[in-house]
Amino acid sequence: MARRIRWSPRAANDRIQILEYWINRNQSAAYSRKLNKMLNDAVYLISERPEIGRQTNYLNVRIKIVRDYLIYYRVTEDALEIITLWDGRRNPAILQRLLEE
Numbered sequence: 503m504a505r506r507i508r509w510s511p512r513a514a515n516d517r518i519q520i521l522e523y524w525i526n527r528n529q530s531a532a533y534s535r536k537l538n539k540m541l542n543d544a545v546y547l548i549s550e551r552p553e554i555g556r557q558t559n560y561l562n563v564r565i566k567i568v569r570d571y572l573i574y575y576r577v578t579e580d581a582l583e584i585i586t587l588w589d590g591r592r593n594p595a596i597l598q599r600l601l602e603e
Contacts, residue, residue, distance in 0.1 A: 505549045506581040516587040517541065520571070537569070544568045545584065552577040560601050574601065 509517070521534040528534075548554060548566055555564030555575065563585065566573045574585040585601070 505552070505577065507545055507549050507584065508581045509584045510586070513584040513586050520587065520589065537571075540568050541571070541573070541587070544573060545582070548573070548575060549582045552582060558601075563601065 517538075521538055524534045524537060525531050544566055552564070552575075555566040555573075558565050558574070562576045564575055564577075566575070567590070570590050572588040572590050574588065576583050576585060
């Protein structure tokens with residue numbers, strides 16, 4: 503059974519920034535639509551099978567990789583919480599600070 507999906511404000515903002523970046527870079531929304539669909543499909547899969555993601559060093563936090571992007575999430579009794587959506591090409595030190603907050 504699929505869990506309810508809850509995007510944190512940070513994750514929702516990350517998603518918007520990533521999609522807008524590709525729209526501006528490509529001068530077209532086509533790639534952003536494809537990427538958004540891939541992310542939606544991955545999140546739905548995680549909600550169905552939360553153990554599919556790789557365990558991280560952070561308590562109850564897992565990671566699912568979609569192309570160059572990392573979906574950090576945690577599972578609660580009633581929901582799947584998307585913590586952040588991270589471009590894997592960015593500085594990992596910044597990500598570590600975000601996850602420790």
